Amino acid sequence: MGDAMGAVKAQEVYYGYGKEEVLKGISFEANKGEILGILGDNGAGKSTLLSILATLQEAKKGTLYYYDQRKEDYALQRLREDIGYVPQEIALYLEETPYQNLKIFARLQGLKGKNLRDRVLSTLQDLDLVEEMDKPVKTLSGGMKRRTNLGVALIHRPSLLILDEPTVGIDFNSRKAILKVLRGLSKKGRTIIYSTHALEEVQYVCDRALVIEQGTIQQELSINEGNDGIFEGKSMEEVFKKWFVEEKEEE
Numbered sequence: 001m002g003d004a005m006g007a008v009k010a011q012e013v014y015y016g017y018g019k020e021e022v023l024k025g026i027s028f029e030a031n032k033g034e035i036l037g038i039l040g041d042n043g044a045g046k047s048t049l050l051s052i053l054a055t056l057q058e059a060k061k062g063t064l065y066y067y068d069q070r071k072e073d074y075a076l077q078r079l080r081e082d083i084g085y086v087p088q089e090i091a092l093y094l095e096e097t098p099y100q101n102l103k104i105f106a107r108l109q110g111l112k113g114k115n116l117r118d119r120v121l122s123t124l125q126d127l128d129l130v131e132e133m134d135k136p137v138k139t140l141s142g143g144m145k146r147r148t149n150l151g152v153a154l155i156h157r158p159s160l161l162i163l164d165e166p167t168v169g170i171d172f173n174s175r176k177a178i179l180k181v182l183r184g185l186s187k188k189g190r191t192i193i194y195s196t197h198a199l200e201e202v203q204y205v206c207d208r209a210l211v212i213e214q215g216t217i218q219q220e221l222s223i224n225e226g227n228d229g230i231f232e233g234k235s236m237e238e239v240f241k242k243w244f245v246e247e248k249e250e251e
């Protein structure tokens with residue numbers, strides 16, 4: 001893929017399950033090297049949007065661009081080779097170890113021999129999983145499973161990462177390891193789109209965030225660089241106050 005600034009662009013994307021409309025005309029752009037957070041309540045449409053961006057579901061209406069080219073102009077397989085997707089659920093071989101899991105997925109991506117072993121080991125190192133790499137996944141903590149899940153999505157070094165709540169319900173160390181990896185990847189020019197409920201995480205990790213409500217983008221938050229995580233000049237407390245306290249007072 002090219003080096004154009006726009007890594008992903010969605011234009012008026014609609015999606016529905018049966019008669020229920022879940023995405024109602026979503027438009028946004030994620031720039032190359034950016035970490036874009038997707039915030040929203042349960043059922044807002046985050047997972048649906050992410051799986052459409054990862055090409056696993058097809059939008060009912062609307063246009064998607066990847067590096068300024070329409071999705072339809074790519075061979076789907078070629079496009080998927082450059083996308084890493086982490087679903088909300090753990091999608092691993094539970095009887096196998098992190099090392100074996102990563103090896104299986106690396107093989108599927110065509111890696112062999114020393115290249116394969118080096119790639120698997122460096123990915124395990126990045127995710128701080130070396131000590132656990134030979135234990136069956138089913139015996140690992142939730143956070144270690146999530147780190148392994150992320151490793152699977154990173155093994156082919158995709159330039160676009162789409163992560164569905166990668167840090168939900170995990171311990172501090174796992175969260176730190178995952179967020180450190182995401183920051184490192186973005187510095188290397190990889191684009192990351194990830195959903196979360198953790199507002200404080202968005203403040204410190206993301207460059208921008210979209211707030212999705214009932215299938216539409218309700219707000220876009222830019223997080224100013226060098227401002228130690230301030231939303232558009234507002235402090236976290238002010239954002240919370242605006243969202244939760246003032247709304248409640250209006251009721």
Ligand SMILES: Nc1ncnc2c1ncn2[C@@H]1O[C@H](COP(=O)(O)OP(=O)(O)OP(=O)(O)O)[C@@H](O)[C@H]1O
Pocket residue numbers: 017022040041042043044045046047048049
């Ligand atoms: N396979 C499906 N069939 C029917 N309805 C679905 C399906 N998947 C999701 N939905 C519905 O679509 C809406 C949006 O769901 P989605 O999973 O995209 O939301 P979400 O923002 O990711 O929520 P969460 O934070 O709970 O993961 C919900 O009302 C959900 O019930």
